[in-house]
Amino acid sequence: MTTSTRGAARTPAVLVLEDGRIFRGRAYGAVGETFGEAVFSTGMTGYQETLTDPSYHRQVVVMTAPHVGNTGVNDDDPESRRIWVAGYVVRDPARVPSNWRSRRALDEELAAQGVVGISGIDTRALTRHLRERGAMRVGIFSGDTAADDATLLARVQEVPLMKGADLAAEVATREPYVVPAVGEKKFTVAAVDLGIKGMTAQRMAQRGIEVHVLPANATVDDVYAVEPDGVFFSNGPGDPATADHPVSVMRAVLERGTPLFGICFGNQILGRAIGFGTYKLKYGHRGINQPVQDRTTGKVEITTHNHGFAVDAPLDQVSDTPFGRAEVSHVCLNDNVVEGLRLLDKPAFSVQYHPEAAAGPHDAAYLFDRFVSLMEGQRA
Numbered sequence: 001m002t003t004s005t006r007g008a009a010r011t012p013a014v015l016v017l018e019d020g021r022i023f024r025g026r027a028y029g030a031v032g033e034t035f036g037e038a039v040f041s042t043g044m045t046g047y048q049e050t051l052t053d054p055s056y057h058r059q060v061v062v063m064t065a066p067h068v069g070n071t072g073v074n075d076d077d078p079e080s081r082r083i084w085v086a087g088y089v090v091r092d093p094a095r096v097p098s099n100w101r102s103r104r105a106l107d108e109e110l111a112a113q114g115v116v117g118i119s120g121i122d123t124r125a126l127t128r129h130l131r132e133r134g135a136m137r138v139g140i141f142s143g144d145t146a147a148d149d150a151t152l153l154a155r156v157q158e159v160p161l162m163k164g165a166d167l168a169a170e171v172a173t174r175e176p177y178v179v180p181a182v183g184e185k186k187f188t189v190a191a192v193d194l195g196i197k198g199m200t201a202q203r204m205a206q207r208g209i210e211v212h213v214l215p216a217n218a219t220v221d222d223v224y225a226v227e228p229d230g231v232f233f234s235n236g237p238g239d240p241a242t243a244d245h246p247v248s249v250m251r252a253v254l255e256r257g258t259p260l261f262g263i264c265f266g267n268q269i270l271g272r273a274i275g276f277g278t279y280k281l282k283y284g285h286r287g288i289n290q291p292v293q294d295r296t297t298g299k300v301e302i303t304t305h306n307h308g309f310a311v312d313a314p315l316d317q318v319s320d321t322p323f324g325r326a327e328v329s330h331v332c333l334n335d336n337v338v339e340g341l342r343l344l345d346k347p348a349f350s351v352q353y354h355p356e357a358a359a360g361p362h363d364a365a366y367l368f369d370r371f372v373s374l375m376e377g378q379r380a
């Protein structure tokens, strides 16, 4: 399936959207074919963190930044053990990576991991198309997979939809593991892995938390077997409407009043656990430059996002839920999408975005401290 980088760059490739729009370019990374949901990311840095974020499972990521691969690939920045994006779309790949940490070129790494991509297309036109028509299914084809456009389009139209996709168990760890606290251990946290990013556990460990990462199908008994001071629900791929099992585990945690924190998928699960619905956004939020207001302080922070779904909750009123009162704590200033939830009668909160933000910005790192405060409060 893979060829050398230099060979791939000369191989024609075609990107076919489910509505029939077609872009022609050159193969990038592996030569072959791939399918997924086309989404765009506006991050200008941090492509390694993006590629290895398990929440991108089954998504073909279009980079709006025109020049990608400049700093090559290092062994420090991956968020998980592999690249998860289903495909990668860039306008103008770096020919010569340059960075003191770089070990390989990005196109070589994509090829080595069998990730099919395309370069040399008008990513601005593609992004505008996705903004107008919404995220949609896509295929990338190069090498032996070339066929007439109608045949390729028919295949793209058979790709499963992201709506209704239950994917967390496909990316999460199968065995529990422990990330030790850095320095003195102060707390134990049970972290339900729905597609966790490595830096999330690190940010907790840096605060003296011993993190017990549990598989997506962990039961309430598994969670309490580690005698947690707090419970965490991670980010993850797929449609939160399918996450019935984590929702039921979270309800048990809320019932017991254990401090609880959720990120991204975890925020959608908290929304569902307390009775709100979730819905698919037209084209989602992905990038590292999204303005969010913390309504509990009024402060605006610039934040990292990767979500295609959101919680449907009233912005300007406190809601009565089966677990007491709840409010929307954070909101996206671009489009008023719910970006965080807070329970007023239980020690539980969550955000839709990424305070661990390994590629930065770090404005939202205080949320890990809030989780620590909740656990301290419970002990006092």
Ligand SMILES: NC(=O)CC[C@H](N)C(=O)O
Residues within 6 Å of the ligand: 055, 234, 235, 236, 237, 238, 239, 240, 263, 264, 265, 266, 306, 307, 308, 309, 310
């Ligand atoms: N990063 C995430 O956890 C994403 C959550 C969910 N899969 C979404 O697209 O909205």
